[in-house]
Amino acid sequence: MRGRQWFIFKVVFAFVIIVIALQVIQVCSDATIARFGSWGWVHLVVGILLCVASAVVFWATGVTWLDRRNLRAYRASGDESFSDGQHVALSGCVRTDQEPLQAPFSGQECAAYAYQASGQRRSRSSNSTGYVQQLCMLGFAMVPARLDCGSRQFPLHAMPYADDDLRTISQGGDWGDIGLEQINAAAESMEPTPEEDARGQLTEVNGVTRAPISKSFYVAPTQTSANQISVILDVLPLNTPVTLLATYCGPRKSLEGNRRGGMKVFAGSMDECLKTLDYDFGKGLKLSAPLAATGVALLTLAWWLPG
Structure with missing residues (x-):
């Protein structure tokens, strides 16, 4: 993998x-x-x-x-001709003909999301009595979507990694309550997935994937309260200007993420x-x-x- x-x-x-x-x-x-x-x-x-x-x-x-x-x-416009495998940076609005997703924690309507919920566990070090941060859950989902550049539309065949303006980081609060509830529920109903496998699958869908897709991974339990749960949420918003850094796929006339760092989305033109x-x-x-x-x-x- x-x-x-x-x-x-x-x-x-x-x-x-x-x-x-x-x-x-x-x-x-x-x-x-x-x-x-x-x-x-x-x-x-x-x-x-x-x-x-x-x-x-x-x-x-x-x-x-x-x-x-x-x-x-790699700045380009939608009416240009691209070669297969060419890196492009295009601005437009993301559209979908299906029912949009609702991002967990925030409830925001979007075309794709990815989240990571981390808690704390006791350190395994023999000379330490403290806690260390631990990834507990990771999930992502995407519906079929396209980038509308005005003169041309490109299907999206990768889940974009979000820039800071499209990323929300929360510690505790309402999101901590939701995160702790999800982690505890997953501990009872899901088998643990090694962290490297969970993060590896997220890296792969940042490169190439076909929507619709939805996966959640339970990695580890947490030993602390909701106040210590931290959540990172990335979203791909709908019907608002964004800029995508991606790779053009000639046979499918789509955008993928076959570049180091995968596909990345930025807020605005x-x-x-x-x-x-x-x-x-x-x-x-x-x-x-x-x-x-x-x-x-x-x-x-x-x-x-x-x-």
Whole structure:
């Protein structure tokens, strides 16, 4: 399963990065404590937190840069001729002739949705008594839909991955109550699915699928209350301007997601998307650079601060 393999690769890559980061922190902490004693932990902890924050912002900024580059590189209009396998970025409105879906948690009418509900379980580490985040349920659904570009319509043969403007993240509250109820009900009626398989299937439908499709996966139980349930919900809205980054399939004259990252949907027209991405990219650079510089300076204080 290609999606499962891609998910495992990302997990391994993240693990390697974490191990390298921990080794760097260990070297910095040894030098800092050797020079400043116990007081060195003050700026050491602040430096670590700033570096983590800068890494998160830098990652988001990198994704934004890739999106704006791809939208500009593959920008097209519906009346152009495309070759099979060509990457395209098209704006229009999503239509469906069938009864629209109602997204779980929000109840919004849409052509497709994907959700992830996560809870917490006790850490399996022998020296830890705390909790760690755990994916508990994952599901997605899509009805036959098409992108109406005005002069031309393209059937959608993939479930788009949603940009931030079409994604809702909730912690606790009403969504937490619904999520906990669904997780507990699934624990009694469904067999567990390994997380890599559940996420792998979502990755695959982001590439190619045929609607209608609807799947739900129960991954693991949770040991905490509804207040600790977090939900991520992606939707493909109907009858409102969106921009799709996709791959054109010549034989079916449709849009698929046979590209790294699959099909992706952005809210608004092409010009609106690029304006938003340009702003987010500039803001990310202005924020991540000072955070990284300050964090690294604090971590390496033992080497550059004059005696």
